[in-house]
Amino acid sequence: MLKLLSALVATLLFASSLCAEELFCLNAIEKGDQGARPVRCRVGETDPLNLKNNTDINSVMELFGLDPTTIVFKGCEGLGFHTYGTADSSGAKYLISYSSEANEKAIAAVIHELGHVVQLNYYGGYASLLKRYPSIRIELGADYLAGIAYKLVLNEKDLKGFEQNIELAGSYMPSSINDEHGNPSKRNQAFRLGVFDESNSQSAAKLHQNFQDNRYARIQ
Known part of the structure; x- marks a missing residue:
């Protein structure tokens, strides 16, 4: 889900990702008009489903003409599917967050997020x-x-x-x-x-x- 709610979100989209720098990754999960809840990722947890090396994900990135070095993945339990801009030290431009609880079901939703990277590029x-x-x-x-x-x-x-x-x-x-x-x-x-x-x-x-x-x- 590309966050398109306010100027605040626009700022967050191109800011350095908290997930890469902080001890815990905090993420708000929208549920219609209801409130948001913070999600804490375990220390050191980055890409638990190893999507960076997933064959399907890499095939889609190639199809979409995306440079894999510009995208990093961040997953933990309860984290939402979002696309963010990031100033990652590796040179990545985008961070895609996902829920590790989804397991293999996460692939389809992450490909939706890769579609957002196509749009942003x-x-x-x-x-x-x-x-x-x-x-x-x-x-x-x-x-x-x-x-x-x-x-x-x-x-x-x-x-x-x-x-x-x-x-x-x-x-x-x-x-x-x-x-x-x-x-x-x-x-x-x-x-x-x-x-x-x-x-x-x-x-x-x-x-x-x-x-x-x-x-x-x-x-x-």
């Missing part, structure tokens, strides 16, 4: 991206890119299970006025537009642009 950062599209279009664009990834490199996985696991990135609350991810129906539609898209030869960034220009309007 192409549009030149958070501020430019948000000026171009409202939150829900950004989130559905990431779901669409996850569908592209499924079709081209992950199609041996169960389609329905993968589709459901994407929803780990974000939580939908029917009572929430400002839902930024879209309801499950819209997310499924965006994902399947990617799965059944016939435009295989374009870059991920160009496919995303085509989704926003020509395919988003199909979602009801």
Whole structure:
């Protein structure tokens, strides 16, 4: 879930990640209009699912044209799926956080987050991206890119299970006025537009642009 809630979040997106520097990683989990709770990661816990070396994740990064050295992963129990800007000492530009409790189910949600990295790279950062599209279009664009990834490199996985696991990135609350991810129906539609898209030869960034220009309007 790309945090698109306020100028404060915009600042956090490009600030050094607390996860890399502090003894504990604190992260707020949004649940519609309800309050947030802090999550503490165990000391020394960085990437417990070893996503950096995960074959599926690396295949998608290659498909999306992403440089693996610019992305680091941070996981712990209860941590949300988010994409942050980071000033990591290794030279990484982005930090993707995830819940280690999700185990293999985390893969689909992390690929949604990699879609956000595509967006941030192409549009030149958070501020430019948000000026171009409202939150829900950004989130559905990431779901669409996850569908592209499924079709081209992950199609041996169960389609329905993968589709459901994407929803780990974000939580939908029917009572929430400002839902930024879209309801499950819209997310499924965006994902399947990617799965059944016939435009295989374009870059991920160009496919995303085509989704926003020509395919988003199909979602009801």
